[in-house]
Amino acid sequence: MAGVLARRDRALNPEETEALLREHLGEQVLGSVVEFGTFTCKLAPEGWVEAARLARDEPQLAYDLFDSLFGVDAREEGFDVVAVLYSTSTGNRLVLRTRVPGGRDAPRLASITEIYRGADWMERETYDMFGVVFDGHPGLEPRILTVENFEGWPLRKDFHLASRAAKPWPGVKEPAELDEDGNVIERVPEIGDAPGPYELDKAMAAQAKAVIEQERVEREERERKAAERAAKAAERQARKEAKARAAAEAAAAKAAAAEADADQQPASSDEEDGA
């Protein structure tokens, strides 16, 4: 662990990390991928231990914290083993992944317990669940997660659940759907796919659209009615005003006429008087 000098600001980025690993391991680095912000390096099984040692001891890498190790069922091709390493000095996380030689029948991989002591129980668990044998491990037996005399490797995809044989799944939907011939339907989701069952998502989207549409129609109707009411009210107002104006005009005319009459009346009476 000597020389853990790398600092966060001098931490290598994924490309540099891969270049460094390639420089030391050459052909044994098979490729790499950055997914969800995690750098995964695919290795040939021969380079597995060496890569772990390098990751720990290379001062620029300094992956001093062993995070976890687990298996992945790769169906016909056998099993993958994945180790997650973390560097407390650079704050980087590195995922090492390798395809275990030996296929499904006799998967065997070299142990990294010599490098990371914490890998001990993780490798035992991987052995328990997938049956991957780790060469150089201080002791895989007795089984750590299952009962000691457990038979089979429960996390393998072809492991049969005894209870399922006696009783079918009671829920609405099978977790693994079967087609007519009884084979498991495999769905490989694409990135951007709906997270749920596609038809259901479509139906829900249609429903949501219908609701929005309905609301829009109702709103327009309301607005139209309000506008109509406003127009009617304005009309009524205008009519009222016109009436009032007409009345006022009529009154004014009447008053004027009366005044004229009054002017004329005394004159005529005078005339009468005079006559």
Added chain:
Amino acid sequence: MGVMDQVELPKPVRYVFNWGRKFSLWCFNFGLACCAIEFIAASTSRHDFIRLGVIPFAHGPRQADLLVVSGTLTDKMAPAVKRLYEEMPEPKYVISFGSCANCGGPYWDSYSVTKGVDQVIPVDVYVPGCPPRPEALLDGIITLQHMIQHESLPDRIAGRRQDAVTLGADAPLTLEGR
């Protein structure tokens, strides 16, 4: 227990004796999963089963009368439950709390979960639910106390147990009517 587990006591004495026993159940919580949280909730101030005479967190199985298995029992854990149960002194009672302890619950098809604690040790009261509410545990305790009140100690020691009760099996869960 001495002579008391040999001889049937006269009825009035037995009544008083059982009354005393049922209100001082020292409880050993075998908390294995989420249900243990509900057990703890039942033991704290809001539900407070000490008012029913159940004293939680006995120092160990050797000081306990009541074993509450709350949570998911795995095959790996089953020998431990068996062993702790056997360490408890007679007369001892078991409440199976939650679907997992009753029958495996949501993990009924799992490769590692024991399909009910009754496969390992005898159970007196089953409390269904995933998880059951603390009130359901109180109900289970009252049911158990009812059983204790009406039992004969020599019978119990000799292994002639009463039939186990499953709460809610014949009527909805309720604190009334017991």
